[in-house]
Amino acid sequence: MSTQQPPLRFTSHHSLPLRLVLSTLLGRAIHISQIRPSSPTNPGLSPSEISLLRLIEAVTNGSQMEISYTGTVLLYKPGLITGSASGSGANAAGVIRHELASNNSRGLSYYLLPLCLLAPFSKTKFNVLFTGQGVITSSVEKWGDMSVDSVRTAILPLFEKFGIERDLEIRVLKRSNPGPRGSGGGGEVQLVFGHQVRLPKTIHLLSPGRIKKIRGVAYATGVSGSNNARSIEAARGVLNPFVSDIYIFSDMSPATVITAPERNNSAAKKKIGLGFGLSLVAESTSGCLFSADAASPPEGGQPPEDIGRACAFKLLESVEKGGCVSSEAATIVLILMAMGSEDVGRVQFGKDVIANENVIQLARDLNAFGAPGWGFREAGEDKSGDLIVSVVGTGVGNVGRKVG
Numbered sequence: 001m002s003t004q005q006p007p008l009r010f011t012s013h014h015s016l017p018l019r020l021v022l023s024t025l026l027g028r029a030i031h032i033s034q035i036r037p038s039s040p041t042n043p044g045l046s047p048s049e050i051s052l053l054r055l056i057e058a059v060t061n062g063s064q065m066e067i068s069y070t071g072t073v074l075l076y077k078p079g080l081i082t083g084s085a086s087g088s089g090a091n092a093a094g095v096i097r098h099e100l101a102s103n104n105s106r107g108l109s110y111y112l113l114p115l116c117l118l119a120p121f122s123k124t125k126f127n128v129l130f131t132g133q134g135v136i137t138s139s140v141e142k143w144g145d146m147s148v149d150s151v152r153t154a155i156l157p158l159f160e161k162f163g164i165e166r167d168l169e170i171r172v173l174k175r176s177n178p179g180p181r182g183s184g185g186g187g188e189v190q191l192v193f194g195h196q197v198r199l200p201k202t203i204h205l206l207s208p209g210r211i212k213k214i215r216g217v218a219y220a221t222g223v224s225g226s227n228n229a230r231s232i233e234a235a236r237g238v239l240n241p242f243v244s245d246i247y248i249f250s251d252m253s254p255a256t257v258i259t260a261p262e263r264n265n266s267a268a269k270k271k272i273g274l275g276f277g278l279s280l281v282a283e284s285t286s287g288c289l290f291s292a293d294a295a296s297p298p299e300g301g302q303p304p305e306d307i308g309r310a311c312a313f314k315l316l317e318s319v320e321k322g323g324c325v326s327s328e329a330a331t332i333v334l335i336l337m338a339m340g341s342e343d344v345g346r347v348q349f350g351k352d353v354i355a356n357e358n359v360i361q362l363a364r365d366l367n368a369f370g371a372p373g374w375g376f377r378e379a380g381e382d383k384s385g386d387l388i389v390s391v392v393g394t395g396v397g398n399v400g401r402k403v404g
Helices: 016-026 049-060 109-121 148-162 226-239 302-321 330-339 357-370
Strands: 008-011 032-033 064-067 076-077 096-099 126-131 170-172 190-195 209-221 246-253 255-257 270-271 275-284 287-293 344-350 375-378 384-393
Touching: 016 032, 016 049, 016 109, 016 246, 016 330, 016 357, 049 064, 049 096, 049 109, 109 126, 109 190, 109 330, 109 384, 148 170, 148 209, 148 275, 148 287, 209 226, 209 302, 226 275, 226 302, 246 275, 275 302, 287 302, 302 344, 330 344, 330 357, 330 384
Parallel strands: 008 032, 096 126, 209 246
Antiparallel strands: 032 076, 064 076, 126 190, 170 190, 209 275, 255 270, 275 287, 344 384, 375 384
């Protein structure tokens, strides 16, 4: 819901998804300028960012977006978050089909994470189906996008700590990896988020615990299933000395076939989204989750053993950073804490997690939106590498839902 206040002014394309989320949740218009002004070939908003704007427009009612001719300036006036409501009666909660073009180079988590932040504060449930030649379900190392599997197993369970736990599901209908030039995949994923709340619960996560088990998914799309077995074996070779309870599921699926007319054959077809990868999630005795991803590069040439070892080492690095929340999930947890009731929530973070540029930028953006500042203190002598961050909720909550 937009207000009469002047829009907040930001610059550059960095943190664009989180700024759009904060603007929508807090009902404050934003003006973003200098979006890639010096790029000689692709100035302004990228195709992925424009697609994200269309997606936010689809799940809200009354949002207004003004983009300059060059695409370097964006004015966004948020509306009410309505979810998948498309009418009244039996059609009050339909399915939003969002198609990604073949030039999309971002992993699907780029779109899923903002939706997961908006969905708890919606008037009705979210039911979004991602289709098209641009859907990439694997991780994308170039942008740091996590895989859909990691979002499903490491991000969605975090909402339970805020009292958001019913009817949350991510269905991977078709898998895909980035294409030869890093764009396109042809996957298909459905997000169902049916638990809306008035205000998220205030949380206190102060006990990281010890890692008790590791779960994972190895996936191969349109390539030999032996890649899964080889990457799993390599990953277990690294992790077995640390944890005995390890189970990695192997998923093999065919590649998506699309029409690709040639000069001499108008009915020619080709496969897209070929590749393989691995997603790992470690869970501690206190329920804390740490995730890691690795996938075959678009240009190929990397054996599955390297993928398995790389993913295992990334998981160990994530656990080594300490705290109760991984760096991938830190912004999600902090935003939900800031949107909660006007009480103080506390979470223990590793210093390297708090020092992440995305977390620092989030603190600056929340301050610009008028949210209270964060408090920091050492976690104690026995945990000298961690900090306890205290966040005061804004009490804005879900204006579309009158009861919790």
